[in-house]
Amino acid sequence: MVGIDHMTPEEQTELRRRQKSRNLALGGLLVFLAILFYAITIVRMGD
Amino acid sequence: MTILAPSDTQALPADWRDFFALTKPRVMTLVIFTGLCGLLAAPGSINPVIGFTAILCIAIGAGGAAALNQWWEADLDAGMKRTASRPLPAGRMQRSDARDFGIMLSAASVVIMGLAVGWLAASILAVSIVYYAVIYTIWLKPRTPQNIVIGGGAGAFPPMIGWVAVTGDVTLMPALLFAIIFFWTPPHFWALALFIKSDYAKVGIPMMPVVRGQASTRKQILAYSILLVPLAAAPWFIGGTGAIYGVTALALSFAFLGLSVPVAVRRSEEGDAMKPEKRLFAFSIVYLFALFGVLVVDRVAAQYGFSW
Numbered sequence: 154m155v156g157i158d159h160m161t162p163e164e165q166t167e168l169r170r171r172q173k174s175r176n177l178a179l180g181g182l183l184v185f186l187a188i189l190f191y192a193i194t195i196v197r198m199g200d
Numbered sequence: 201m202t203i204l205a206p207s208d209t210q211a212l213p214a215d216w217r218d219f220f221a222l223t224k225p226r227v228m229t230l231v232i233f234t235g236l237c238g239l240l241a242a243p244g245s246i247n248p249v250i251g252f253t254a255i256l257c258i259a260i261g262a263g264g265a266a267a268l269n270q271w272w273e274a275d276l277d278a279g280m281k282r283t284a285s286r287p288l289p290a291g292r293m294q295r296s297d298a299r300d301f302g303i304m305l306s307a308a309s310v311v312i313m314g315l316a317v318g319w320l321a322a323s324i325l326a327v328s329i330v331y332y333a334v335i336y337t338i339w340l341k342p343r344t345p346q347n348i349v350i351g352g353g354a355g356a357f358p359p360m361i362g363w364v365a366v367t368g369d370v371t372l373m374p375a376l377l378f379a380i381i382f383f384w385t386p387p388h389f390w391a392l393a394l395f396i397k398s399d400y401a402k403v404g405i406p407m408m409p410v411v412r413g414q415a416s417t418r419k420q421i422l423a424y425s426i427l428l429v430p431l432a433a434a435p436w437f438i439g440g441t442g443a444i445y446g447v448t449a450l451a452l453s454f455a456f457l458g459l460s461v462p463v464a465v466r467r468s469e470e471g472d473a474m475k476p477e478k479r480l481f482a483f484s485i486v487y488l489f490a491l492f493g494v495l496v497v498d499r500v501a502a503q504y505g506f507s508w
Contacts, residue, residue, distance in 0.1 A: 164212065167212060168212055168213070171212060171213055171214075171215055172213065174215065174216055175213065175215075175216045178216040179216075189249075189253065189256075192249045193249060193250070193253060193315075193316045195249075196247050196249045196250060197250075197316070
């Protein structure tokens with residue numbers, strides 16, 4: 154992978170945009186999993 | 201297998217949409233649908249949260265297997281028009297990222313299924329992933345023109361897993377649901393392969409129309425369509441469903457058979473529009489959605505005391 158210092162300004166903007174969208178997607182996934190595991194635990198405790 | 205340059209020189213990290221594309225979302229809709237139908241048609245009840253988790257795990261497992269399939273077949277995909285724009289052949293992603301993503305999804309789906317739903321369902325899910333990613337993709341697809349018959353097994357697991365998630369055991373009914381998709385896959389896929397066969401020939405995948413020729417493929421499509429008639433109605437014959445399912449299954453299967461006859465008796469020529477093949481392929485998708493949909497309708501109707 155090319156270092157960020159060697160990128161053109163356009164490439165740096167694109168890199169930041171992709172990093173941001175990936176972080177948001179991953180963050181959303183983690184929140185979803187936390188809620189799901191919480192719900193599973195509550196249900197299984199009742200078994 | 202050689203690893204080609206484009207992905208190595210890629211400067212930017214892959215977009216999350218490319219990871220999503222690796223999971224073959226369109227195939228996944230059918231997987232989710234048949235898995236859900238298996239779950240809803242099974243006798244007994246399941247907590248909605250656990251049921252949701254079971255379907256989610258089936259979907260994630262299918263996505264993981266699809267990512268592993270694309271990791272392994274990146275070179276082949278690059279040579280086919282239909283698949284050349286996928287994330288790996290287009291050079292939008294590192295090859296090892298796709299492999300790790302696939303392994304991670306597969307492992308996570310099996311572990312979550314085991315802990316939340318049950319280890320029998322999780323075991324069948326694990327078998328289905330290994331079956332698709334290893335036995336089908338790596339081993340048999342490049343070696344035998346029967347690849348699609350074998351590959352059909354991979355797509356046949358979801359309703360069985362959905363059913364087992366509810367009942368906790370494998371009985372004749374989930375085995376029949378497995379068999380229906382297993383025997384549905386060859387005519388479904390060969391109809392497609394008949395009108396896109398030049399692409400598979402180019403990358404050396406031994407698809408039936410390329411290896412055995414059109415005439416043989418067309419005859420085999422008809423043979424599987426004939427088999428589907430008693431098989432699709434079998435859940436009714438063994439008393440696993442009511443007549444709502446049974447009569448609809450027979451009607452759908454005879455329609456499927458009716459559309460496969462013109463495919464079986466004709467020969468295509470240069471510049472052929474391949475209308476009967478395209479019609480059969482399109483109907484085969486409607487067929488499976490309708491068949492599994494009516495399985496659930498039949499079960500719901502029986503629960504409300506409506507059966508004939």
